[in-house]
Amino acid sequence: MVIRLVILGAPGSGKGTHTYKIAKRYNLKHVVVGDVVKAEIRNKTELGKIMYEYTSVGKFVPSEIVIDVLKNQVEDLKGFDGYIIDTAPINMEQKKAMSDFIIDGVIWLKVENYDMLKERILNRLICPNCRKVTTKSKYPNRICPCCGSVLEQRYDDNVETFNKRIAQYVDKTLPVIRDYQREGKVIEINAEQDKKDVYAEICDKLDKFLENLK
Numbered sequence: 001m002v003i004r005l006v007i008l009g010a011p012g013s014g015k016g017t018h019t020y021k022i023a024k025r026y027n028l029k030h031v032v033v034g035d036v037v038k039a040e041i042r043n044k045t046e047l048g049k050i051m052y053e054y055t056s057v058g059k060f061v062p063s064e065i066v067i068d069v070l071k072n073q074v075e076d077l078k079g080f081d082g083y084i085i086d087t088a089p090i091n092m093e094q095k096k097a098m099s100d101f102i103i104d105g106v107i108w109l110k111v112e113n114y115d116m117l118k119e120r121i122l123n124r125l126i127c128p129n130c131r132k133v134t135t136k137s138k139y140p141n142r143i144c145p146c147c148g149s150v151l152e153q154r155y156d157d158n159v160e161t162f163n164k165r166i167a168q169y170v171d172k173t174l175p176v177i178r179d180y181q182r183e184g185k186v187i188e189i190n191a192e193q194d195k196k197d198v199y200a201e202i203c204d205k206l207d208k209f210l211e212n213l214k
């Protein structure tokens with residue numbers, strides 16, 4: 001059985017941390033949309049060249065092109081049992097463009113306390129090498145505990161960008177989640193808990209969800 005998942009949630013809801021672990025546990029290809037787009041541009045693929053024409057002048061890459069890139073990724077699963085897409089579709093336009101993707105389930109990391117998210121974002125560090133997500137308070141020396149690389153703060157982890165991204169999430173992404181809810185695909189997770197408990201809830205609900213898919 002191929003497992004096809006999407007993970008969605010507000011900025012700071014823990015998508016990076018949890019997707020990394022879910023991908024390992026269920027042997028899924030972890031498809032990070034932003035990373036995939038950047039890699040195509042860097043490798044100057046055909047789609048990469050088209051996307052560069054937009055990004056080089058500060059324009060958004062049209063949804064259909066982003067989705068084409070994703071399609072290439074999910075069609076090439078090499079040894080994985082499926083995939084988890086982190087983070088798309090983030091608006092209804094992308095969801096429409098993904099209409100021929102089969103999505104079994106959508107993990108929704110639900111947080112309603114946006115102040116909690118803001119604190120998390122400003123404290124966040126990420127490993128550029130192995131993608132481990134951690135915090136300044138936990139690793140003040142900024143050395144990745146997994147691979148020894150220097151941990152970085154994402155350039156867009158600041159208050160202004162956070163406010164913009166929360167507004168976008170509420171206006172554009174919540175309607176997508178509601179739509180998937182109507183389709184009965186959403187696995188709702190209380191992401192206001194401790195990281196450990198969030199992960200336990202994901203595994204528990206995902207196991208049951210996958211059992212029902214068989």
Ligand SMILES: [Zn+2]
Nearest residue numbers: 127130144147
């Ligand atoms: Zn690392």
